[in-house]
Amino acid sequence: MDWAWVGSHLDDIQHLLLQHITFTVSALFFGFIIAFPLALVAARYPRLYQPILGITGVLFTIPSIALFLLLLPFTGLSETTCILGLTIYTLLVLVRNTVEGLRGVPDDVKEAAEAMGYRPLALLMKVELPIALPVVIAGLRIAAVTTIGLVTITALITFGGLGAFFIDGFRRDFATPIIVGIVLSVALAVAADLSLVGVQRVLTPWARTRR
Amino acid sequence: MSMSSIRTRRVVAAFAALALLSAGCAAEDGTLDTGGGSSDEGGGGPVTVGSVNFTENIILAEMYSAILEDIGVEVETRQPGASREIIFPAVEQGEIDLVPEYTGALTAFVTEDEVTTTSTEELVQTLSDELEPDIQVLEPAPAQDQDGLVVTPETAEQYNLETVSDLAPVADELIAGGPPEEKTRNVGLPGLKDVYGIEFAEFKSLDAGGPLTIEALESGAIDVGRAFTTQGIIGDKGWIFLEEDKPLIPAENIIPVIRADASTPEIEKALDDLSAKLTTEALTKLNALVDVDKEDPVDVATQFLEDEGLLGN
Amino acid sequence: MEFLADLFEWFTDPINWSGTEGIPARLWEHIQYSLIATFIGALIALPLALVLGHTGRGGLLAINLTNTGRAIPSLGIIILVYIAAGLNLLPVYAALVALAIPPIVTNTYVGIRSVDRGVRESAEGMGLTGFQVLKDVEIPVAMPLIMAGIRTSAVQVVATATLAAYIGFGGLGRFLIDGLATFDLAQMTGGAVLVAVLSLAVEVAFGALQNALVSEGVAPRKRTATIRAKLGSTTA
Numbered sequence: 001m002d003w004a005w006v007g008s009h010l011d012d013i014q015h016l017l018l019q020h021i022t023f024t025v026s027a028l029f030f031g032f033i034i035a036f037p038l039a040l041v042a043a044r045y046p047r048l049y050q051p052i053l054g055i056t057g058v059l060f061t062i063p064s065i066a067l068f069l070l071l072l073p074f075t076g077l078s079e080t081t082c083i084l085g086l087t088i089y090t091l092l093v094l095v096r097n098t099v100e101g102l103r104g105v106p107d108d109v110k111e112a113a114e115a116m117g118y119r120p121l122a123l124l125m126k127v128e129l130p131i132a133l134p135v136v137i138a139g140l141r142i143a144a145v146t147t148i149g150l151v152t153i154t155a156l157i158t159f160g161g162l163g164a165f166f167i168d169g170f171r172r173d174f175a176t177p178i179i180v181g182i183v184l185s186v187a188l189a190v191a192a193d194l195s196l197v198g199v200q201r202v203l204t205p206w207a208r209t210r211r
Numbered sequence: 212m213s214m215s216s217i218r219t220r221r222v223v224a225a226f227a228a229l230a231l232l233s234a235g236c237a238a239e240d241g242t243l244d245t246g247g248g249s250s251d252e253g254g255g256g257p258v259t260v261g262s263v264n265f266t267e268n269i270i271l272a273e274m275y276s277a278i279l280e281d282i283g284v285e286v287e288t289r290q291p292g293a294s295r296e297i298i299f300p301a302v303e304q305g306e307i308d309l310v311p312e313y314t315g316a317l318t319a320f321v322t323e324d325e326v327t328t329t330s331t332e333e334l335v336q337t338l339s340d341e342l343e344p345d346i347q348v349l350e351p352a353p354a355q356d357q358d359g360l361v362v363t364p365e366t367a368e369q370y371n372l373e374t375v376s377d378l379a380p381v382a383d384e385l386i387a388g389g390p391p392e393e394k395t396r397n398v399g400l401p402g403l404k405d406v407y408g409i410e411f412a413e414f415k416s417l418d419a420g421g422p423l424t425i426e427a428l429e430s431g432a433i434d435v436g437r438a439f440t441t442q443g444i445i446g447d448k449g450w451i452f453l454e455e456d457k458p459l460i461p462a463e464n465i466i467p468v469i470r471a472d473a474s475t476p477e478i479e480k481a482l483d484d485l486s487a488k489l490t491t492e493a494l495t496k497l498n499a500l501v502d503v504d505k506e507d508p509v510d511v512a513t514q515f516l517e518d519e520g521l522l523g524n
Numbered sequence: 525m526e527f528l529a530d531l532f533e534w535f536t537d538p539i540n541w542s543g544t545e546g547i548p549a550r551l552w553e554h555i556q557y558s559l560i561a562t563f564i565g566a567l568i569a570l571p572l573a574l575v576l577g578h579t580g581r582g583g584l585l586a587i588n589l590t591n592t593g594r595a596i597p598s599l600g601i602i603i604l605v606y607i608a609a610g611l612n613l614l615p616v617y618a619a620l621v622a623l624a625i626p627p628i629v630t631n632t633y634v635g636i637r638s639v640d641r642g643v644r645e646s647a648e649g650m651g652l653t654g655f656q657v658l659k660d661v662e663i664p665v666a667m668p669l670i671m672a673g674i675r676t677s678a679v680q681v682v683a684t685a686t687l688a689a690y691i692g693f694g695g696l697g698r699f700l701i702d703g704l705a706t707f708d709l710a711q712m713t714g715g716a717v718l719v720a721v722l723s724l725a726v727e728v729a730f731g732a733l734q735n736a737l738v739s740e741g742v743a744p745r746k747r748t749a750t751i752r753a754k755l756g757s758t759t760a
Contacts, residue, residue: 005507058720058724061679061683061719061720061723061724062716062719062720063683063684063686063697063700063715063716063719063720064683065686065687065697065700065701065704066686066700066712066713066715066716066719067716069700069703069704069709069712070709070712070713070716072297072707073709076301076304076306077289077292077297077298077300077301077304077306077307078306096753097753100753101753135753138753139753141591142591142594145591145592145594145595146594148595149594149595149596149597149598152597152599152600153599155290155599156293156704157292157297158261158289158290158291158292158298158301159289159290160290162597163597163599163600164290165600166597166599166600166603166604167264167290167291169603169604169607170422170603170606170607171264171265171266171269171421171422172501172502172505173422173505173607174505174607175604175607175608178600178603178604178607179604181597181600182596182597182600182601182604185595185596185597185600186592186595186596188595189591189592189594189595190592190595193588193591193592193595293704293705294704294705294706294707296705296706296707297704297705297707300707390705391701391702391704391705391706392705392706394702394706395706395708413544415692416689416692416698416701416702416705417692418692423611423691423692426610426611427611427692430610430611432611
């Protein structure tokens, strides 16, 4: 482990870490705004659930290298291709978890709320989502961590975030950049995971009182 | 307004802020710039420099980047790509502005034809005709880096190998290795078969003269390796390039290829000045510094530019 | 549309079905890498998780292992181990086994822990030893989640075994890496389709295995679905 290399490459490390974070946040953001409406539809109309899950499931089985490559003719060797591919991979987990979370809301709770006069939007915002939140956030956590891992694959199409260090170290038979890349990606994933757990705690204060 | 919805709004606001913050940092840092095509006059936006994933091309790309930054041009460097087949279309589409190329190989790629001429002028002319006005080829360097076939001294002795033709009678006993594109390019397996009558027992997809090929040749997993004539590591290992005794490999001068909308007269002059100083021997030494002495390509590139007095504008 | 024609041609070209570089050969290599890695992963993960689950220790680690394990970049591991160990299959297996272990550990642990305390206590009340409780009560009840874990593991390994090609080995990833270098979309897509089909086949196979191994009357589907969603099982 060559610490001198680390010292002299702090700029590169910062640049690639930032690229990594930007790709991840973008993918999660776009993934969520696509997955959430899809999940609402699937929860309301159960017959659509299997097809939606099926399609997002199939997308998920496409090996990541292939998905990025297949996007190249359409969106070029660009950040768009990377973020688009990463977004697609978040869909399965986000849709599935959001639907499962919504389906996990007990029927009697929903009926009681409707009886109290809650209209559909209020029902969703004030009853269903809060109850579904832990499972939804579990999905976000999984999507976040998976995405952080997948960003490294974009190194094969001239990006890579921290994954660029793997290609560099491989070509030069030099372990240090690879170790830095692995350690920082894992650290980033742990940080993202913990932050989302924190968000969950903030958003579900009633869960805290259980001992 | 309930407590939980206040909290919800705060959290959503925090997330939005985080997203905007990272987007802002990224924009400032240049991560979100797509480089080429962002301006219509030459040199308006940052120039995106690309390369293919082998030592020499990376050193050259670093040199181009350093020279351009030295004359005040904003540069964005892409991570190296797998091959010309991936990188050059990106130049054509404007994702990448500037790449270090090779006259013969690029001509073969662009014309989709078999190219064997050793006339640099002819190749440069063909490239100009094919690529302009959107893409310009600048002055070719004296340095050439051609495809070669490499064997260990033991293999050469065992099968009596000095020229590539010597491979023809024994090829079906030998395993060859090289980058995946060897299987489709004319200078690779198809050409070796047509021109020399060579058909190897097996071909292993490894990399373009990189660590996989070197290790495979070293360990005997392959008998013949595709390598490149400026790879200093070949000489360092005591391995032998077989002589190309039939016309197959064209001239391969290093040549900067740049999108017209990213180029300016100052950029062209800087790159031409650099190309003039690139000789085959110099390039071979630089490659060896990285591959054998394990130096950093950026350092090697910068040192060369300083030694040649190309920096300091 | 020309692309689909190329793809069809790739799948129907007899050359692509023969020899050491043909589809059957690459498919077999891929299955070998995946099978061996999942098996070794299970061999390491199962005993560990069963013990942790039965004794109730190490919960935090076991539950969070999957999410952290998901973060380990397989490409990085393969390359790092390659630099240390050289050009052999060890880098490939190191990365794949590391990938296979977390889902099995987490799912098995949660499965065992979620066995109803009353059930466990009545088993102990009947005089079963700890080991017997594990074997005869906890494992059968936890079986759906254990199988889900192995299934998730296997599918992830199949998808990631494509990386073996990056360091020159075989498997279906060969079509992806070679297709990338030559920008041969038909070859790349063909490879992707094959990996996807193999993943689905593995899922279905494990689904059948699960049906065979899980006794009726164990764990209602709804609760399991929610638990699986939380654990991030990517299988239906």
